[in-house]
Amino acid sequence: MKKIAFALFLLCGFTPILQGQNNKQVYSVVEKITDKHTIHVKVPSTNITEHSYSKQDTNLAITSPDKLLTVLLGLRNGIPTYSVNYKGKLMLEESPLGLISTIGDFSQSMTLVSKKDSSIDKTYTQSKIKKSSVHYQANELTCTYVNSQKQQIQIVFRVSNNDIAFRYVLPLTGETARCIIKKETTGFNFPAFTTTFLTPQATPMIGWKQTKPSYEEEYTVDSPLGTPSKYGLGFTFPGLFRIGNQGWVLVSETGVGSSYCGSRLSEGTKDGLFTIAFPEKGENNGIGNSEPGVALPGETPWRTITIGENLKPIVETTIPFDVVEPLYKSSMDYKYGRATWSWIMWQDNSANYQDQVTYIDFAAKLGYEYVLIDALWDKQIGYERMSDLLKYAQSKGVDIFLWYNSNGFWNDAPQGPKQRMNTSVSRKKEMQWLKSLGVKGLKVDFFGGDKQETIKLYEDILSDANDYGLMVIFHGCTLPRGWERMYPNYVSSEAVLASENLIFNQHFDDNEAFNACLHPFIRNTVGSMDFGGTLLNKRLNRTNTGGTTRRTTDIFQLATAVLFQSPIQNFALAPNNLTDVPGFEIDFMKQVPTSWDETLYIDGYPGKYCVLARRHGTKWYVVGINAGKEALKLKLNLPMLKNSEVAYYTDKKDGKSSLEKAQIKQAGTVSVEIQPQGGIILTN
Incomplete structure (x- = not known):
């Protein structure tokens, strides 16, 4: 049996009584x-x-x-x-x-x-x-x-x-x-x-x-x-x-x-x-x-x-x-926003010139700010052609993030570019080239550790990147620890079972809703999380006809675009989604912001369900997801939406998505039903 040793300081006659249960x-x-x-x-x-x-x-x-x-x-x-x-x-x-x-x-x-x-x-x-x-x-x-x-x-x-x-x-x-x-x-x-x-x-x-x-x-x-x-x-x-x-x-x-x-x-x-x-x-x-x-x-x-x-x-x-402060001044005003990302659905072979043109066009149609070009671009596009690809993207009003392998001697991951980010000399040379092309940011992968030596590499990459006006996303990496404030050009880190696992193994699709109901309470509450989610393909491969099977509903996926917080969101949408999902779903994804002025907890329990509200400017997004096997009925208190008409996104019992109008009365309460592995969204 545990013993509780407990002492209370008497100060200026104040004698509070503390209870242990x-x-x-x-x-x-x-x-x-x-x-x-x-x-x-x-x-x-x-x-x-x-x-x-x-x-x-x-x-x-x-x-x-x-x-x-x-x-x-x-x-x-x-x-x-x-x-x-x-x-x-x-x-x-x-x-x-x-x-x-x-x-x-x-x-x-x-x-x-x-x-x-x-x-x-x-x-x-x-x-x-x-x-x-x-x-x-x-x-x-x-x-x-x-x-x-x-x-x-x-x-x-x-x-x-x-x-x-x-x-x-x-x-x-x-x-x-x-x-x-x-x-x-x-x-x-x-x-x-x-x-x-x-x-x-x-x-x-x-x-x-x-x-x-x-x-x-x-x-x-x-x-x-x-x-x-x-x-x-x-x-x-x-x-x-x-x-x-x-x-x-x-x-x-x-x-x-x-x-x-x-x-x-x-x-x-x-x-x-x-x-x-x-x-x-x-x-x-x-x-x-x-x-x-x-x-x-x-x-x-x-x-x-x-x-x-x-x-x-x-x-x-x-x-x-x-409790932290910026370690250096921002070299420029960094712009955050949404990105498309071919690798998540089309995988390694998509890091070629024509597929990236397709995704740049896709980003332009969505009004997105960025395209992330992932691993192997150095071999399958090549340094020589990257200048032309950047010019094409810029002509479409789209900017580029490029993937890099962090490794020198600490892993055997074969994807390149390799050994460009691990030393000061090679890093600065590479970043100067990136700046000359107009690249806006990096995604650096495969770190594997928390030693001071490794933390120094994170900091060196960030500090050097700021000198060249580059933002940084980390993958295969540790938890960020106050880095959003400490490093002005830091964007986010993975440090979570992210969307790639949904492609690799059906187990993670079967447990997607459970895991998603954990992150707002644990991982994502202490730092930005580059999950790379919102998958609208039913089958998670290039043709939407094979691979693993998504278990969650479309509204669940839309809700995670708000539920998961990162200033740049690399969404897992695919070009086919422009025609194979309801138009109002794409309209939602065209409008969803990635920066927030306020976040409020509404209801939830880790691993079971979660309802959050986030505000961007004057617009509120209230989102909820349900990991349970039964429909979840909740009465939500939403004073920020009282006396207003809202767009109400929900799932029907057959799993199909629905968009309706709803009126929130003076009391600011609303009853909702969230289907199993489904979601809800209310926006004013």
Whole structure:
């Protein structure tokens, strides 16, 4: 049976009572203020309050601006800890903090020596995420600790409404200006009744042409604590956790650039403890260190925790972007939009001149901004003819993205162009050529790892591409971690079981609706997701007569064009869809935007169904999909559509799509029915 160690800081006479529901017990523990506690020493001309401490077991509390979310920091036998409650309910039990480095062990025998309180209030705009304007307010607590050798570390917590971000800061002390982080002891300790929604980290250098981990593994849902991962290597960020009937927790990280590695969650214990795990030694073909190196003074990325009593804060969170800043200025105003993409339906052989002309014409008919030309164009079109193809596309008002293989020595994927993006010299030479042709962006594939060496390659590609006015999409790649804000020319990443798997194996078509009902709650809520979806072919091949069979309805597919968020959407439409699907479906796809001013959670449950609302300008799109085997009847509260006539896209019971007009009354409520593996769309 788990023990709950819980402490609450008494501050200015405020004595909140926190409840834990583990094993149906209620815990109310308060901590006495020590007689050596120095209170409220103001720093002039700032909003910062300084405190100092001399007693090792002093506990601290930091709350959100709305006072509903509380983080409690303490020391358990010299080990820094934290716990989290929301609305008086225990969401994370006492969890360890700390790290072990080559300059010192900061995971034990620690003493708190001072703290600093401050507040953050900022606004920013961002055209590539789920909302265009963000107002971020948070309370910040910086705690300074020393270990038994009197070496210093700071732990910084920021707590906003429903979100927590924390990181470690290592100062420059003495003559040592560098260190290796050997291990993070950071943990996330969940109550015993928690269930998990997780995807496993894959073994390095396995899979097709030794390209894993490619971050395209399947999820397990509502699994009990202690359920082992598929490969025994833990779980990829983000991880979603249901805390019984108390609420939900999403754990991830952000702010990962070339100065650190990407991390993940370890295997979880049966008692519910997950810790930070570094990359496997075999990643990146064994090249590079698994342990990150940090120049001093330095800091780790932010670990993020989003908490709510329902899924609304999970879906709507902007915490991956709130705590990071742009790393460089944009070299130009990048334009986002829609693209056609021959490879998804016509495959490798379509990377030829004439097929790309067909898709350029198709994009022009749809009014789309881009065409993505995928792998093997270097051999099947050739560098010499690419200039003519670009000129043709530009004459049609269509711009081009080109695919590249990332690899030098870390996979055996044969598709080219190869060895153009892996070194600075070859990359800049290639990008200069791309700029001269008027190419607008790159899709770079096959990375396979989270080592600092690999994260540096992502950053180098992005930084160099910006110098040449090029946007970047990553595939076969890791999760983006705040990159939409950090890198102005970053577009999106795959990092999901994307549409190509629907072509490769019927299993993924049979489970398409289930997976689609996961992504808005987990993968896509923390970063743009290049899924490459909205397939309107019934059979997933070039002639629409063979290959795998799509199980979902057309309206389901249209709904995912809104449900899945990416500032550039590479849709899997095919030229034959202009004549073999109802005209109103194509009209919808001609008009659907890819940038959003607002995103709202309406209803749903991971893996079962999902209803979201997104706004572009004054136009709302409310979309829903159903992964169940039975029709789903819902009463939706849509105040944004009250007193308005809407276009209502739905499926009939025979699977055929329908477009009708519907009137939303003053109450703003509407009853809908979503067919099995079907969808709905309401637009004003």
